[in-house]
Amino acid sequence: MIRRRALLLTAPAVIAARTAVAAPAVKVGVMFPLTGNSAASGAEAKAAVEVAADIINTGHPDLKGLTVGTPAGLPGLGGARIDPIYVDHRGDPSMAQSLALKLITGDKVAALFGAYQSSTAMTATAVAERYGVPFVVADSVAANITGRGFKYTFRVTPIATNFADSYMRFLLDQKKAGRRVQDVAIVNENTDYGSSVGDAIAAEAAKVGLPVSIRVPYSANGADVSAQVLQLKAKNPSVALFVSYASDAILFLRTMKTLDYLPPMIIGDSAGFSDPAFLPTVGNLANGLVNRSVWSKGPPNSLSAAVNAIYQAKTGNEIGDVSGRSLQAFFVLADALNRAGSTDPAKLQAALRATDMPRAAMIIGYDGVRFDASGQNIESATYLTQLQGKGYVTIWPADAAVAKVQWPMTGWR
Numbered sequence: 424m425i426r427r428r429a430l431l432l433t434a435p436a437v438i439a440a441r442t443a444v445a446a447p448a449v450k451v452g453v454m455f456p457l458t459g460n461s462a463a464s465g466a467e468a469k470a471a472v473e474v475a476a477d478i479i480n481t482g483h484p485d486l487k488g489l490t491v492g493t494p495a496g497l498p499g500l501g502g503a504r505i506d507p508i509y510v511d512h513r514g515d516p517s518m519a520q521s522l523a524l525k526l527i528t529g530d531k532v533a534a535l536f537g538a539y540q541s542s543t544a545m546t547a548t549a550v551a552e553r554y555g556v557p558f559v560v561a562d563s564v565a566a567n568i569t570g571r572g573f574k575y576t577f578r579v580t581p582i583a584t585n586f587a588d589s590y591m592r593f594l595l596d597q598k599k600a601g602r603r604v605q606d607v608a609i610v611n612e613n614t615d616y617g618s619s620v621g622d623a624i625a626a627e628a629a630k631v632g633l634p635v636s637i638r639v640p641y642s643a644n645g646a647d648v649s650a651q652v653l654q655l656k657a658k659n660p661s662v663a664l665f666v667s668y669a670s671d672a673i674l675f676l677r678t679m680k681t682l683d684y685l686p687p688m689i690i691g692d693s694a695g696f697s698d699p700a701f702l703p704t705v706g707n708l709a710n711g712l713v714n715r716s717v718w719s720k721g722p723p724n725s726l727s728a729a730v731n732a733i734y735q736a737k738t739g740n741e742i743g744d745v746s747g748r749s750l751q752a753f754f755v756l757a758d759a760l761n762r763a764g765s766t767d768p769a770k771l772q773a774a775l776r777a778t779d780m781p782r783a784a785m786i787i788g789y790d791g792v793r794f795d796a797s798g799q800n801i802e803s804a805t806y807l808t809q810l811q812g813k814g815y816v817t818i819w820p821a822d823a824a825v826a827k828v829q830w831p832m833t834g835w836r
Contacts, residue, residue, distance in 0.1 A: 446501035449766055450508055451756065452526030454519060454537030454547055457511035460644055460670045463700040464745050465511070465539055468562065470738050471749035472507050472536070478733065479757050480504045488726040488783050491757045499761040508532060512543050519543035523550035523558075533766035534559060534756060539745075540668075541565035541616040548576045555768050557759075557775055561752035562745060565619035569797040575768070577775045577794055579752040581803035583623035586715055590624060590690060591631045593713075593807050593819050594662060602830050603687065604661050606636040610651065610675070611666035612643040620666045620692055636660045644670055648678050656684040664690045669698035676708045680835050687831035688713060690807075697744040702810070709810050711832025716808045717787040718747035719817045719825070730786045747787040755780065755792050788823065 453472050455465035478486070482495030496502035508530055512519035519538055526532045527550065535551050535558040538544040544563035551558035552573045560568060560578035564586070569578050598604040607628055611621035621638065628635050637658045639651045652675065655663060663686040665672065672695030679685060691714040695701055702709070720741070721727040730750065731742045742750065755778065760766070763774035780792040791802035806823050808815035816826040 446496070446503040448504045448506040449497065449500060449760055450506050450530060450532045452523070452530060452532040452535045453507045453509045454512050454522060454526075454535065454543070455509070455539050456514040456543070457509070459513040459515075461514050461539060461668055461698065463669065464694075464698045467699055467740075467743065467745045468537075468539060468749040469509055470740075471734070471742075471746035472509075472753050474734050474737050475750050475753040475757070476505050476507050477737070478730070479754075483733070486726065486729055489754065490780060490784050491754060491761050497757065497761045499764040500766075505757055505760070507536075512538065512547075514540050514543060516540075516542045516546040520546040520550055523547040527551065527554045527556050532556070533760065533768075534771060536561060536753065536756060538563055540614070541568060541619065542614045544568050545615055548573060551575055555772075557768060557771050559752055559756045559775070562748045563616070565615040566623065567615065567619065569799045573798060575772055575798075577755075577778075577798045577800075579755050579789075579792060579800050579803065580748050581717070581789075581805050582799065583620040584627070585803060585805060586620060586692060587623040587627035589715065589805050589807065589819075590664060591627045591633065594633065595631060596819070597828065597830060600828075604633070606634040606660050606662075608637045608639065608655055608658060608660035608663045608686070609635055609666070610639045610641070610655070610663060612668060612671055613640045614643055616668075616694070617643070617666045624664055624666075641671075643668060645674075648674050649682065651675075652678045652682050652684055655686065656682065660686055662686065662688045662690060664692065665696070666692040667695045669695040669700050672696050672698070672701055673704050676705045680708055685832070685834045685836065689832060690714070693744050699740075699743075702814070708835045709832075710834055711829050712810045712834075713818070713832075714744075714808050714810070714815055715805045716744040716747070716815060716817075717751075717789065717803075717805050718742050718744055719788060719806055719823055726783075727786045742786075751785065751787050751789065751792075754784075754786070 455468045457465045478492040510522045541563040548558045557575045564582045611617035689712045696714045759774040763770040807819040809818045818828045
């Protein structure tokens, strides 16, 4: 009788424990280009999501500052795991559209995440809006993604206007330091990404009174950019700003060497210049090139350094611009899911809208995360890095710099 009574008394605790363990996983549709010309960046972004999900699901009490991932799972959802479902849109906007529909209607995901190329984010977010499912944009930067009045699109990354402002402030700083900065050239691929960033740079240059001596839009993924390089060579600008994906960035550097033309400075707008395939392919052709990045490892005891150590142990690589933005954005989505305490789209949307994450919770160079009415993070920011030796080092702004600016760039010479 005593034994039976003890069993009866412990039964509710056993049932409760089983219920907690059995909390259903939260499915998130993750969309990246895993094949095609941007496959290396897609793979890096996917690896970042895998690491972020593992941190959240396993629990890392040592990662002080993170708003999720210290206890295992999502406490607001009974300790539920987060389960990314990966799809490959190949950089094709039409495929991204159809995959978004499949993830929402077939896989019943709570949210969508991605999508690297701005053109794919444009079509996929339109599907999410139509079905009322939140879409967290990690890295696509075309201004019009959050310029359409959508209520379910939330973009964590800085965008074209942020980059353009950073480039101009950096160049004005260099001019004050006595470097020759008289004009700029803008070279951009002509999809949503390149056109949007190119337009923003041109507008910001006009605002600060820095002439754009030439703008060279071109078709992405072409086989020959000799004509574009010869246009640059004829103008010989002080600085050439490139808005290009990986295959184009590589082709431009190789063609410049062939035609023996190197501007005093090249600034790359991340994308192809941050792609894992870029540096191993171009080697010393890009020595001294400046590139934007949200990533800086920080001091040894910082949150960014701790997360970087986990990422490096799991992937063999340090965090970079692409992986950094994907990691941070996935933590933002998980934080909202946890606060919502639900996978109901309206509750998740409200939680995302109410997001107010401080600088202390960031693993990259954002000032925090707060979304405006359009769904854009108004606390986003970026660093500028320079290829010195075998990798990029942070050179600007001064309070984040770990190395001095080397000007002009040396390239292959």
